[in-house]
Amino acid sequence: MTGLRDKISTVVLVPLENRSFDHMLGHLKYEGINPDVNGLDKDLGKYTNAYKGGAYLPFQLADRDLVSDLPHEWNFVATQLDWSAVTQQFNMDGFVTAYAEFTASEPLQDPDPMGFLSSGTVPITSFLARNFCVCDSWHAPLPTSTQPNRTMAFCGSSEIFDTSDGARLIPCEDIIFDWLERHNVRWRVYHDGLSFFALYPRAWKHLLGENFRDFEYYFHDMQVEPPESGPQVIIVEPSYNDGPHIGPDHPNDNHPPLAVGFGEEFLRRVYQAATVNPNRWRNTLLVYYYDEHGGFHDHVPPPALEYETRGSPSHKFTSLGVRIPAVLVSPWVEPSRVCHELVDHTSVLQFLAELFGDGQPYSDDVAHRQQHGIRSLSIALGDRPRADIPAVPAVPIQVQSLLGAGVRVVHQNGLQASFELAATRLMAAHPEEIAKKYPDLFHWKAAVDAERLKAKD
Amino acid sequence: MSDVRCDHYLSRVPFLSKRALAYPSSILSVFPALEILILSGCAGPSINRFDVTPQVLCGNQSAVATWNVNGAPAINFSVEPTPLASGRCEASGRETFAFDLVVQKQGKETGKQVEVVRIADGSAEPVVFPTSRLEGSDVVANGEKNPALWTGSVRIGTLASCQNRPIEVEHSGKTVLLTADGSPSDALAGAELTGTWELRSPLDPQEQANPRLRPKQLEIMATLRCVKQGAP
Numbered sequence A: 001m002t003g004l005r006d007k008i009s010t011v012v013l014v015p016l017e018n019r020s021f022d023h024m025l026g027h028l029k030y031e032g033i034n035p036d037v038n039g040l041d042k043d044l045g046k047y048t049n050a051y052k053g054g055a056y057l058p059f060q061l062a063d064r065d066l067v068s069d070l071p072h073e074w075n076f077v078a079t080q081l082d083w084s085a086v087t088q089q090f091n092m093d094g095f096v097t098a099y100a101e102f103t104a105s106e107p108l109q110d111p112d113p114m115g116f117l118s119s120g121t122v123p124i125t126s127f128l129a130r131n132f133c134v135c136d137s138w139h140a141p142l143p144t145s146t147q148p149n150r151t152m153a154f155c156g157s158s159e160i161f162d163t164s165d166g167a168r169l170i171p172c173e174d175i176i177f178d179w180l181e182r183h184n185v186r187w188r189v190y191h192d193g194l195s196f197f198a199l200y201p202r203a204w205k206h207l208l209g210e211n212f213r214d215f216e217y218y219f220h221d222m223q224v225e226p227p228e229s230g231p232q233v234i235i236v237e238p239s240y241n242d243g244p245h246i247g248p249d250h251p252n253d254n255h256p257p258l259a260v261g262f263g264e265e266f267l268r269r270v271y272q273a274a275t276v277n278p279n280r281w282r283n284t285l286l287v288y289y290y291d292e293h294g295g296f297h298d299h300v301p302p303p304a305l306e307y308e309t310r311g312s313p314s315h316k317f318t319s320l321g322v323r324i325p326a327v328l329v330s331p332w333v334e335p336s337r338v339c340h341e342l343v344d345h346t347s348v349l350q351f352l353a354e355l356f357g358d359g360q361p362y363s364d365d366v367a368h369r370q371q372h373g374i375r376s377l378s379i380a381l382g383d384r385p386r387a388d389i390p391a392v393p394a395v396p397i398q399v400q401s402l403l404g405a406g407v408r409v410v411h412q413n414g415l416q417a418s419f420e421l422a423a424t425r426l427m428a429a430h431p432e433e434i435a436k437k438y439p440d441l442f443h444w445k446a447a448v449d450a451e452r453l454k455a456k457d
Numbered sequence B: 001m002s003d004v005r006c007d008h009y010l011s012r013v014p015f016l017s018k019r020a021l022a023y024p025s026s027i028l029s030v031f032p033a034l035e036i037l038i039l040s041g042c043a044g045p046s047i048n049r050f051d052v053t054p055q056v057l058c059g060n061q062s063a064v065a066t067w068n069v070n071g072a073p074a075i076n077f078s079v080e081p082t083p084l085a086s087g088r089c090e091a092s093g094r095e096t097f098a099f100d101l102v103v104q105k106q107g108k109e110t111g112k113q114v115e116v117v118r119i120a121d122g123s124a125e126p127v128v129f130p131t132s133r134l135e136g137s138d139v140v141a142n143g144e145k146n147p148a149l150w151t152g153s154v155r156i157g158t159l160a161s162c163q164n165r166p167i168e169v170e171h172s173g174k175t176v177l178l179t180a181d182g183s184p185s186d187a188l189a190g191a192e193l194t195g196t197w198e199l200r201s202p203l204d205p206q207e208q209a210n211p212r213l214r215p216k217q218l219e220i221m222a223t224l225r226c227v228k229q230g231a232p
Helices: A021-025 A074-081 A095-103 A123-131 A146-155 A176-182 A201-207 A215-224 A261-274 A346-356 A364-371 A414-429 A431-437 A440-456 B024-030 B205-209
Strands: A010-016 A049-051 A054-056 A133-135 A187-191 A212-214 A233-236 A284-290 A304-308 A316-319 A326-329 A337-339 B010-014 B035-040 B046-053 B056-058 B064-070 B072-079 B095-105 B108-119 B124-135 B138-145 B154-161 B167-171 B174-178 B195-202 B217-226
Touching (some): A010 A346, A021 A123, A049 B124, A054 B124, A074 A095, A123 A261, A123 A326, A146 A414, A176 A187, A176 A201, A176 A346, A187 A215, A201 A414, A212 A215, A346 A364, A431 A440, B046 B095, B064 B072, B138 B217, B154 B174, B167 B217
Parallel strands (some): A133 A337, A187 A233
Antiparallel strands (some): A049 A054, A133 A326, B046 B064, B124 B138, B124 B217, B138 B195, B167 B195
């Protein structure tokens, strides 16, 4: 049997934003592409969400900007899961109720949270799912919003659970980069615009260093760097919808209300780069996943798993979060393989400890989740590598886009405010380094300040 | 309709927009007396309020769109595709329209969408509520059919169970038992669709033994008919 270190030497993590499994990959079953996937059945009536006497079913959503963001704060997620005293389980039928409360509207037909995307609408995601390994039991670690789930993904634990209270930076005792450096693992982050890790002061010493590189270098680096000296763990970040933006750069993290076409094109480029060097690709695992479900419907109730956040006030969750789309892309998985094992974002950390560690668990928190049934990603790898490198579809992806919308002067959520807080503090604390690493932030800041001044007048 | 000088507008204008002009006949037939109230404030761009009432139009009923915005408003109107039929507990015989209000100011814009449905005599509409409690060997679901959507002009024609199970219905002061075979009952004909409902159904032995087999919701199907507001 081939050992794990003989299989994988490069791990590429690609975390996107806020989509559920059924929303992105439910079509695999619905369209008959892979009946083994726990996706959407043809009888969509079985997924009815009731709201004030009305019935709301999943429907095929065309790719477009959505009406608004969707609710995904912890209290809304509790409504979406809808624990039932009658059935003694989460009924997964409160997505429309939460949406109506969040938008203060009365949805009539086809509200965005019930929309799912066809294979033609997400051609790159669907291509990866058909050609590699879909994880159909990958849940967000916590039934709440972006920041706590990303913190679980990259710190292994979370002090925060509620992100509804505006701008905040995120505490993290031991971020993934610290663990990698303690274990002499070479790593790199490719970012497109301001990195999400700017929200973690613990990561600032890294953020301005050589290990953070612009996304535009990613393809060439993968092409020429030999695996023996290149990074062993790579995080490829999209351009965040809630981050600071100016100019023609368009977000592509798939965070609603964005259309997903931008994210699909980003994913195509990520895959092309990951496979450009066959020698390196032979021992690569690319993990394409989402931080949380973002308010979109999914039909699978999350399993029970207690977790109490560390901060003050703390909060005790009794289950995992909603399923997220996840595909393991590697020569070490068979085409159309489906991994039904229970995994979450800390499964990545378990895997890193197996691959690069010294025999010890990644952390006590990650070990605790492992003891309660969360498996490592290694469970999905086969014993023999494939020789083929499937060619990614060259189909044009058409997306409607509004240019010239300028900069955001009014925050609509806490993540937007948090990004601005992080950017402003970093610019004040490290002006010279920021000027080299994120020069567009100065243009953005000047534009924001000018807009706000104009609004006061 | 600019608010550059923070003027306030209160006016009635014919409903015509760039998008709407593509569907002139539909507008005339669907909204024969549509009028729009415009209220424009001075902070923005923002939408302080955007309502289309009623959201459910019965027969030739008219709708009124009202908004209060900061910025230059434009309204687009589109016909939404009929959803795929995938089960027997689904609405039918309805047309759905989307009103998109877009407000622009200083190169920025914001928007909001309101959907409107037109139904006619014979349209079918589900009545569905989450199961909330057990009473003996019965499971019970209850709630109010959304009063913000369903007005008194929408009346019940027939009712039928659509879950292959008998369902006892309490509504509008009457009780009717709907059989598992889905046969329609006219026992509540003429009653308003809106109002409170209680649905009750016996659990079979397997459902009694295993909570996860119990229905998450109880659902019946109503056929509808339209009456003029105030009619008996």
